[in-house]
Amino acid sequence: MSMLFTPYVCRGVRARNRVVISPMQQSSAAQGVASDWHLAHLARFAMGGAGIVFVESTAVEARGRNTHGDTGLWHDGQIEPLARITQALRRDGAVPAIQLGHTGRKAGVQTWWNGHAPLTPADAERGEPPWTAVGPSALPVGPDWPTPQALTTDEVRALVLAWGAAARRAREAGFEMLEVHGAHGYLIHQFLSPVANQRNDAYGEDRTRFALEVAEAVRREWPDNLPLFWRVSLADAVDGGLAHDDMVGLLRALKARGVDVVDCSSGGGISSYPTQGRSVSNDLTFRAALARQLREASGLDVMAVGLVIDPHTAERYLQNGQADLIGVGREALYNPNWAVHAESALGDNRDYATWPLPYRMYLARRAATADGLRRAVR
Numbered sequence: 149m150s151m152l153f154t155p156y157v158c159r160g161v162r163a164r165n166r167v168v169i170s171p172m173q174q175s176s177a178a179q180g181v182a183s184d185w186h187l188a189h190l191a192r193f194a195m196g197g198a199g200i201v202f203v204e205s206t207a208v209e210a211r212g213r214n215t216h217g218d219t220g221l222w223h224d225g226q227i228e229p230l231a232r233i234t235q236a237l238r239r240d241g242a243v244p245a246i247q248l249g250h251t252g253r254k255a256g257v258q259t260w261w262n263g264h265a266p267l268t269p270a271d272a273e274r275g276e277p278p279w280t281a282v283g284p285s286a287l288p289v290g291p292d293w294p295t296p297q298a299l300t301t302d303e304v305r306a307l308v309l310a311w312g313a314a315a316r317r318a319r320e321a322g323f324e325m326l327e328v329h330g331a332h333g334y335l336i337h338q339f340l341s342p343v344a345n346q347r348n349d350a351y352g353e354d355r356t357r358f359a360l361e362v363a364e365a366v367r368r369e370w371p372d373n374l375p376l377f378w379r380v381s382l383a384d385a386v387d388g389g390l391a392h393d394d395m396v397g398l399l400r401a402l403k404a405r406g407v408d409v410v411d412c413s414s415g416g417g418i419s420s421y422p423t424q425g426r427s428v429s430n431d432l433t434f435r436a437a438l439a440r441q442l443r444e445a446s447g448l449d450v451m452a453v454g455l456v457i458d459p460h461t462a463e464r465y466l467q468n469g470q471a472d473l474i475g476v477g478r479e480a481l482y483n484p485n486w487a488v489h490a491e492s493a494l495g496d497n498r499d500y501a502t503w504p505l506p507y508r509m510y511l512a513r514r515a516a517t518a519d520g521l522r523r524a525v526r
Contacts, residue, residue, distance in 0.1 A: 163199035
C-alpha cells in the first residue's frame with residue numbers, strides 16, 4: 149500500500165489515511181455561526197475519502213474575523229452548529245478538525261467576490277460595516293489599509309485567554325484535532341515579526357511570547373489525547389519575517405508546550421498575503437526541502453500544503469521524509485473525491501472498497517458496463 153493511504157496516528161487519534169482537507173474560508177457564516185453550507189461543504193470531503201477534514205479558520209473573537217462571513221467560537225452559541233459538522237465528518241470516516249485564528253490588522257475586509265479590500269462606508273450600506281482592527285503596533289498592512297489600534301498589554305493577555313476559551317468550545321463541539329493559525333500575516337504572525345511588532349513591553353522585547361502563551365492556553369483546554377497543530381508560513385525567509393534559525397527555535401518551544409504537527413503553508417508571508425505588498429512565491433508550490441529541514445530540526449510532524457495536486461507527488465513527499473500529512477485545498481474544491489481518486493491512481497483502491505457503502509454497488513456496475521462497452525468497441 150502507498151504511504152499516503154496508510155493510517156496516521158497521533159496521540160490518541162487515528163486517521164484512516166494521510167490526506168487532509170486544509171482549512172478554507174467560505175465567508176458564508178452569519179454572526180460567526182456555521183450554516184448548512186458549511187455542513188454540506190465539509191461533509192462531501194469526508195464522503196470523498198479524506199482522512200482529516202479541517203473547518204476553516206475560526207475566529208476567537210468577533211474583531212478577529214477577516215470578513216463578516218467568517219465562522220467563530222467566541223461564545224457558546226456557536227458550538228452546536230459546529231457539533232453537527234463534527235458528527236457528520238465522523239460518521240463518514242474522517243477525523244473532524246478545526247483551525248482557530250485571529251486576523252489582527254488584516255481584519256475587516258470584503259469577501260473575495262466583493263474585492264477583498266478593507267471595508268468601506270459603501271459596504272456598510274449593504275449591511276457589512278467596517279470595524280477597527282487591532283494589532284501588536286499601530287502599523288497598517290500597507291498604504292491603502294487603515295491603521296490598526298495597538299493592543300494594550302492587558303488586551304493581549306485577554307486574547308490569550310480567548311484562544312483558550314475557543315479551544316474549550318472546540319473540544320465541546322467534538323473536534324479531535326485543533327490547529328492554531330500562526331501564519332499568513334495574521335495576529336500571531338504579526339507578533340512574531342519585526343515588520344508588524346514594534347512594541348516596547350514584554351510582548352515586544354520577546355516577540356515569541358504571545359505565540360507561546362497562546363500555545364499554553366490552548367493546550368490547557370485541549371485534552372492530552374488530542375493532537376495540536378500549528379500553522380507557519382514557509383515564505384517568511386524571503387518576506388522579512390522569521391529567519392530559519394528563529395523558526396526552528398519557535399517550533400522547538402512549541403513542541404515543548406504540546407504542539408505535535410507543524411502545518412507548513414507554502415505562501416502567506418508577513419507582507420505578501422493577502423495584501424498588495426511584495427510578491428513572494430506566487431505559485432505557492434510546497435517548499436519540500438525547507439519543510440524537511442524544519443521536520444528534522446524540530447522533531448514535529450509536518451503537514452505539506454502548497455498546490456499538491458498529483459497523488460504521485462504527494463506520495464514522494466511522504467517517502468522522502470518531507471512530510472507526514474498532505475494538505476489538499478483548492479484541488480479538493482475542484483474534486484471533492486480527490487482522496488479516493490488518488491487511492492485508485494496509486495493502485496490501492498480495489499473495487500471501490502473505500503467509497504461510501506451506498507455508492508459501491510452503483511460504481512461497480514458502472515465499471516462493469518464500461519468494460520463491456522470497451523470490449524465491444526474492440
